[in-house]
Amino acid sequence: MFKVSAGLTGLLVGLAGCTGGGDGATAEGATRQGGTLRVVGSSDVEHLDPASVASVGAYGLARTFARTLFGTRASNDFQETIPVRPDVAARIPTRENGGVSKDRRTYTVGLRDGVRWNTSPPRQVTAQDFVRGFERLCNPASPSAGKGYFLSTLKGMDEFCRGFGSVDAKNAGAIAAYQRDHEIAGVRAKDDRTLVFKLKSPASDFLNLLSLPFTAAAPREYDRYVPDSAEFRQHTISDGPYQITEYKPGISYLLGHNPAWQAGGDPLRERHVAKIRITLGQDSPETVQQQLEQGTADLAWDQPVPTPAIPRLRDDPRFAIRETPNNSPYLVFNTRSPSNGGALGDRAVRQALEYAIDRSALIKIVGGPAVARPLHTVIPPGNSGYAEVNHYPTPGESGDAAKCRELLGKTGHSELTLKFPYRTNSVHKLIAQSIAENLDACGVETELTADSGGSFYSGTLGTPARAREGAWDIAAPGWVPDWYGNNGRSIIQPLFDGRTYGQNSTNYGGYDAPEVNALIDQALTAPDADHAAGYWQHADQKIMQDAAIVPLLDRAQTIFRSSRVHNALFLPTTAAYDYTRLWLSGD
Template sequence: MAAREMIKVTAGLAGLVVGLAGCAGGGDGATAEGASRQGGTLRVVGSSDVEHLDPASVASVGAYGLVRTFARTLFGNRASNDFQETVPVRPDVAERIPTRENGDIGKDRRTYTVRLRDGVRWNTNPPRPVTAEDFVRGFERLCNPASPSAAKGYFVSTLRGMDAFCRGYGSVNAKDARAIAAYQRDHGFEGVRAENERTLVFRLKRPASDFLNLLALPVTAAAPQEYDRYVPDSAEFRQHTVSDGPYQITDYKPGISYLLTHNPVWQAGSDPLRERHVAKIQITLGQDSPETVQQQIEQGTADLAWDQPVPTSAIPRLRDDPRFAIRETPNNSPYLVFNTRSPRNRGALGDRAVRQALEYAVDRSALIKIVGGPSVARPLHTVIPPGNSGYAAVDHYPTPGESGDPAKCRELLGKTGRSGLSLKFPYRTNSVHKLIAQSIAQNLDACGVETELTPDSGGSFYSSTLSTPARAREGKWDIAAPGWVPDWYGNNGRSIIQPLFDGRAYGPGSTNYGGYDNPQVNALIDAALTAPDAQRAAGYWQQADQKIMEDAAIVPLLDRAQTTYRSSRVHGAFFLPTTAGYDLTRVFIA
């Protein structure tokens, strides 16, 4: 019965838009005559650099939005201010959507044939076509030992032979670009092959109803042969990105700025998802204050925020401003993750009873005020947020008025015999993350737990602090408040549970930051992946969610919408939830 009711809640996503939105607002900013204008410089201002610039390694919404401008995938999603229109998978470099009817999906649903469209070219000298072999290289790079993709688990569990390929790749010298290139040249795997220059064939371990969603992920972008010259995502690589999209990175100063200009060989007729209007995109980093960013946009010295939401204090006065919008991005953002591998406090966070006690500490009502009130966020008590496959409304650790229960927290901690806990708590410096960390620290203090707050800026929060197992094992951090926006919407159960909680995927670059590993959850993941249909898969995802919450692997905090604001110059502003921002390729300047 629970599974049936849960399916009813998540079927489609039609009910989603009524959840948070007190203000949809914002429109698309089209001019009255509806004509887009060419030229000008779009000025984007924000805080931190992306954690990875290499398309194979990207793992954050900001990086997803950036690589969309210069790295194309077989399939993708179209930006829209109607959430439902952003959900369907659409062709990008692929000519068409594979189906059993058109013969591109085999009768056993384990073979997919994808044909590439004509006219897609690299901005090399001389320019050359993007080939099927470039896409094969992209998939092989997911397992590179220098900067492995956090999303590789999706494909290792889906594509034939990829698991063995990745295991072998792990023994290659991560600092030797030639050795890395040689491994890829001399090895391959059955799961993805180039039949000819314009035809790819994928072979799956078992049918996967979400496989086309996987092929729309930014990490599956084609990779040119030039990438074999560099250690993946190294400083040298970042200065030599190659483009097959509408823009190219012309100048990159790490942690300071990006300048994007036109890719001269891109053709609008070969790209059904992107456009190109502004002559340049200037991204300026280093501004940690949302208030300052907002001030610049309102004064007209900047056009869009890079990684800063609209300041909470500004929201009431902006509600009727057509340049302001609250956009749906159903997510678990932020959530509190426990480093279960930390040796500090005599390994206390490895004790489920300790984590269960700390579940009662957090005052979610205070966090909602920090991010902008109930029109922007609602309290979350499950791993899977509403509007995602496998969601069911359950609160395992209820507190009065969502305000936390420090007395119960103290009582349960006392029963564990682990008093006097002291937790290292790194936090992101952009947006309101410092205020969120300070609020949680106060909650823990009321529970008798000390915290050591440390700012973590420059893009290192995800790229090294949380995703480096050695740091976790050394106790460099104990708790943190990352966020998770699903990699896709619709049939997306695995886009939350698998990357965050599959203990078998724990390792360098993993998004299972706390090192959580429960064989029962791993088995439920496998059951969901092999389920005969999406509905039965959703039932397994919900069971996994329940088990993870019983283990108190994380403290879900908020399902938070994205607040956006644009300057008066900006038109053609269309939102893409998986990037938590507007599609930069469609914006034009009036």
């Protein structure tokens, strides 16, 4: 069963007075309407199309304009963010209310009133819009990184997706025609207001899956565009409280009110600010922090609080450390790279490199032990299947260069040169430089290259052709689970199921182990969450024995708001405050 990590909770308590964040209202207790929320940061999202969103920033943005059947509620109490709640669904289906069949393989979900698209005229969101959303998950142009969740769960999803893969990825008409002429056996609109899902086998986390942002309803207008294309990005449609009114790729977003949205039809969101402006291109966390403190900006888009600023901010009510049990960052090996004679495909080489990393240095970079602690497993504390074990211990978490060199010398690959792209925002450059120094001490050369503009995931790590040609050898992405609670599959399956490796896959290194794939299947068909956790734990151990990645940190989120931001409520899966719930004082 799920438990909040006592260790991580202890980290949060360690900075007494640092868990503020703007819950209070003004002295009069009034919520003010209007104003422009100013968000500043570095990189654009990799994917704006709800079907293929894959980053915490994209999750937070999608929440403003793309609604799902179920969701979670923002709160500064981590436990309150865990339960699945109705969004467009009218209620939680159960066996008692007839929403779940006796064999737990059929789910019937009714839709609530008052959910409309911002079309002209406004149009009711229908069950068929959700069917279209599921069909778009495996489109050939920009498939969802989360499609693997549904390939293993929904009847007919794998067959539907296999056929979709042969459709011309550049032809919007052909893509729409395939969706029109084919169906997923396990997703059906019984009528405009009722969806019926058929599962291959019972899945205790199925409602969690229906809360993921890429399962959002999709209007029929989306059939006009190639998914997530430049043209699509200029024509997003909203059924949430805000709509994108202006998008300049890599530069800015401007969101305004969706006139079709009704507060009474949305149990998870509110709407207080008049506009949301997101300004990109600011790679310096220090510059972003300065703007927040001076009041010329309100929230950071993708930059945590700079490490040197944390000590002086510890008693500032605008500063907070929020609980987000995650594996962020971690070092991934491109097992498919032909570089160095295919050395990274050799488990012994990867195992040797496990000993190189100085985690104590990384902890200092991100803010010290109040913000992060060393991580040695794929599954972080606070997630289903976690068990504390260290397969590659080093003295004081400082790395063991001598052991790394010794083991590497036995592999016949003692002279390595590794291509190492890194993100330019936040502290990622410092992290990459620290890892490069560790590898250098091990006798391994690295070629560091900045990878900015939102291309790190979509253009580099998420493109198998780039991996196979050896465009990169190691990288340090991050992973925040798609949900918390009964969430074993939200870590192991997307990152390590070799059967789902392909375009936009989050199994960046192309790891494929039949034993792990089998454990994933066993976990997914386990009779309950407790049994599933055992399989996830076993898979974690196998992955670490294979040294598919080097876990680095279990890291909390440092976050700051300007003085005029009130009711700032946190969403762990977006690593940010919920834009739809906060309000602004002043102008």
